[in-house]
Amino acid sequence: MIWKTRLTEMMETKYPVIMGAFAGIGRAKFAAPFSNAGGLGIVTALNFKTPALFKKELSRMHDLTDKPFGINISVIPPQVRGGQSMKRKTQEEYLGYVEVALDEGVKIFTTSAYQADFIGKRIHEAGCYWFHKSATISHAQSAEKAGADAVTIVGLEGTGFKNPLTQTTLVNLTLGRRMLSVPIIAAGGIGDARGFLGALAMGADAVCFGTAIMMTEECPSMNKLKEKWMSADIFSEEYYQKIYHLQLRDTSVPSMAIGHLNKIISMKDFLDGIMEEAESILRKWGFEGEEFKTTN
Numbered sequence: 001m002i003w004k005t006r007l008t009e010m011m012e013t014k015y016p017v018i019m020g021a022f023a024g025i026g027r028a029k030f031a032a033p034f035s036n037a038g039g040l041g042i043v044t045a046l047n048f049k050t051p052a053l054f055k056k057e058l059s060r061m062h063d064l065t066d067k068p069f070g071i072n073i074s075v076i077p078p079q080v081r082g083g084q085s086m087k088r089k090t091q092e093e094y095l096g097y098v099e100v101a102l103d104e105g106v107k108i109f110t111t112s113a114y115q116a117d118f119i120g121k122r123i124h125e126a127g128c129y130w131f132h133k134s135a136t137i138s139h140a141q142s143a144e145k146a147g148a149d150a151v152t153i154v155g156l157e158g159t160g161f162k163n164p165l166t167q168t169t170l171v172n173l174t175l176g177r178r179m180l181s182v183p184i185i186a187a188g189g190i191g192d193a194r195g196f197l198g199a200l201a202m203g204a205d206a207v208c209f210g211t212a213i214m215m216t217e218e219c220p221s222m223n224k225l226k227e228k229w230m231s232a233d234i235f236s237e238e239y240y241q242k243i244y245h246l247q248l249r250d251t252s253v254p255s256m257a258i259g260h261l262n263k264i265i266s267m268k269d270f271l272d273g274i275m276e277e278a279e280s281i282l283r284k285w286g287f288e289g290e291e292f293k294t295t296n
């Protein structure tokens with residue numbers, strides 16, 4: 001089956017999937033397997049102290065994959081405090097990372113967390129695509145107005161930067177689809193084929209995986225930690241508070257997507273598994289005469 005959406009066309013990927021940005025671990029060793037498996041791997045620029053170090057990582061990326069990949073620049077909001085990757089930079093400093101990526105032939109630039117119009121402008125001057133990630137539909141609308149070629153909206157079920165007005169992935173997609181013209185990338189709580197297909201049905205042109213791919217062999221976190229996450233009680237009150245009541249404090253606790261995973265597998269098996277199951281659901285679903293049948 002060939003997956004064709006507005007975003008597979010832009011990203012030139014086999015599957016309509018894009019990797020999340022990852023503070024600390026979004027490096028070539030983690031991103032290249034995502035690209036090799038058919039999605040758009042993302043190297044997180046601010047994991048590198050200087051544009052020169054980032055440039056080295058992008059050339060490592062070229063060694064590890066001949067498939068398309070992108071980069072992320074998280075524009076840190078003024079209210080966020082944290083470690084190296086959470087330090088706010090000047091516009092010139094952010095643009096230094098952009099120039100390096102342009103030099104290395106990157107075509108897809110993702111920005112997140114805060115207004116990134118100044119980055120989008122430079123990306124468009126260079127003839128590349130700019131995708132912006134936000135936590136609300138209204139911020140996605142602002143990004144669209146500023147010229148973003150696609151928007152990712154992270155739902156409440158997800159992790160990473162959130163906003164007190166963050167809505168569920170369902171609301172972001174079904175209403176976002178009516179309120180936005182640019183392609184939408186679904187993010188937040190998606191970890192299996194049904195979530196993936198549901199997102200496309202609700203209006204997304206691609207799906208972003210964050211938490212789910214942290215359980216792959218290629219994720220640089222320790223296996224012990226992955227096992228611990230997979231056995232976390234996501235239905236406990238503590239977890240509920242963390243995820244739904246914004247008690248993340250801008251750290252990234254694995255999202256509700258973790259509930260879909262129970263063993264560490266390769267990135268290729270993870271992505272192929274989702275796509276094969278999605279295809280099988282679609283092929284079984286459908287009409288017999290006037291009667292519609294699901295596989296459930």
Ligand SMILES: Cc1cc2nc3c(=O)[nH]c(=O)nc-3n(C[C@H](O)[C@H](O)[C@H](O)COP(=O)(O)O)c2cc1C
Nearest residue numbers: 020021022023112158159160188189210211252255
């Ligand atoms: C460990 C970790 C680090 C993250 N770091 C960033 C980051 O630096 N910038 C960013 O925009 N999003 C970051 N995110 C959010 C992801 O890119 C993605 O939007 C989110 O994980 C999607 O929700 P999901 O985890 O339910 O798939 C991070 C997520 C995790 C799990």
